[in-house]
Amino acid sequence: MNIPGPVLILGGKSDIGLACAHAFAAEGHPVWLAARDAGQLEAAKTDMALRHGVEVETFAFDATDIAAHEGFVDGLPALPSVVICAVGAMGEQLDNERDVAKAAQVMRANFEGPATLLGVFANRMEARGSGAIVGISSVAGDRGRATNYIYGSAKAGFTAFLSGLRNRLAGAGVHVVTVRPGFVNTAMTAGMDLPAKLTAEPDELGTAVLNAVRKGRNDIYVRRIWWLVMLIIRNIPEMVFKKLSL
């Protein structure tokens, strides 16, 4: 029988990261949670170990500290079987427009940092000849909109990176999954008035990611309706789209 390998969650404090962690832990995978402040992961660690009876470890890392990436990966007990990147920060679009530093920070937190770190894992998994890499991107990356294009552009970059990585590693035994969740009921969206039919619960997303890894799916939305929504949004002619407020 196969012993389930460790799953590393980058962004282990986020609702999405934790939901993925629970889904894998429920299947017996040891879980490594990584976040900027490992101390804040203690409650989640205890909870997960109690619920699923698996080993849970926590690590500190900063996705935007690019120079530290190699060292962080070296410091892990081993190369994980699955790495899931749920790092991200939306910021406020208005702040991001007016403040160059804030915009750069959003781009770094959603694209540059996550992509370069996954790049390090990709190289090592390629050398090992096995592994799965999951990137939580966003439908916001499918087409830039006035209301969140700084965040969206970074996610667009991340989506493109993941698809390129998948293409590169297709023959190397390493599977890459892109997840475009659509709306999810999390801390990031708390207080937003989201349509219920389009809004997934975090545990739905966790199950979807688990299934995508197991079945080798490449690019998923969590709720299928998003496929249709984004098909329409992507196909609105630009001369019309530019006048819309979405």
Added chain:
Amino acid sequence: MKLGGWGRFGAEDTALTAPRDGSEAAEALTRGPVIARGNGRAYGQSAVGKTTTISTRNLNKMVSFDAKKGELVAEAGVLIGDIIDAFLPRGWFPYVTPGTKFVTLGGAIAADVHGKNHHIEGSFGQYVTWIEVMEADGTVTRCARNKNRKLFEWTIGGMGLTGVILRAAIRLRPVESAWIRQTMVPAANLRDAMRVFEANHDATYSVAWIDCLATGDALGRSLVMLGEHATAGDLDVTRARRPLAIPPKRKLSVPFDMPGFMLNGHTVRAFNKLYYWKGCRAEGESLVDWDSYFYPLDSILGWNRIYGRKGFLQFQCALPLSTARDGLTALLSAISEAGQGSFLAVLKRLGAQDSRFSFPMEGYTLALDFPATTSALALMDWLDGITLDHGGRFYLAKDARMGADTLRRADPRVGEFAEMRGQKGRAETFQSVQSERLKI
């Protein structure tokens, strides 16, 4: 947003907020009056805040487990089902569980829920060791039987009106298997059903499905289901290999509201006949997995939609032992006469309980639901009257329409409850749409 209860009868405007820790919860109290809400399984507006509703969905961590004592510490938003998922594989089961596993720990304490073992093992509150309650001023008080005792006693069954339950310690029951040895006993009428309950007082679990549309000699015809946790020795070879696991089951769901006319006297009467007949054929002993035994309805996700868009109402009362037979006969006669019964009618023997504000009392409880129609509302007023005449009391976790006067006449404890509410800013800070309607 509009928020209602599980019965989907009426919805009220309230601001829903889901704090992630104590300080966020304390902040929410300043936007009061508030009430805490678990997983929204109370049938009426017990967990719909007058102004703000504090969801405990993000306070859902398990904190520690002491395997010697079988004691679990968890945050209020943890579901009974989560506890079973985590601890049954290790040989533990909740001491008391209501008919759905989708209730939270906080909700189970606030409603002091009971289960099929109430007649000998009491209600949920009996197995609570301590509770941490956020009071009106935002401070967190830990209370137990030997510490802040009054707060502890009022909080169990207090419908969230003493404060916000943040976390609690509960004891679990050691079990050898995930299976229940069920004995099905058909009872031809109410007298017979009560005789079966009394004769089997030492059974760990007992509950009856009751055909509330049967009349005449068959009035109160029931299927009494007795149950015991199966020991390892009760299992066959295949099951004994993994005694704490059950095979995965298919989940059904009700994806849309069924048209209200689907449920009427004729369809229900036909269903009940068939169900009773099937039950009679299944008379005797069988092995049933925990999920099917305790939570038959949970396998149909969103079953509350079978009543259609207008929702449904649940009636549940408890009658003291001395008047139970007369009272139940009067209730069942009224129901069958009106032809309005549902197929989810349940009769249960309750054990003695002495508590500040909890529902159970020694005697019998009858629970059934009705599609929300004007004629059902009228019938329920009538049932209220019969209950009052027989010294009975009502279950607030089920109520969505009772009047304040009815509650006062049914329950002399309301006065002391109101007095408790008058202290420490509780009445101003903690209010549900239900507490306002019932003036408690």
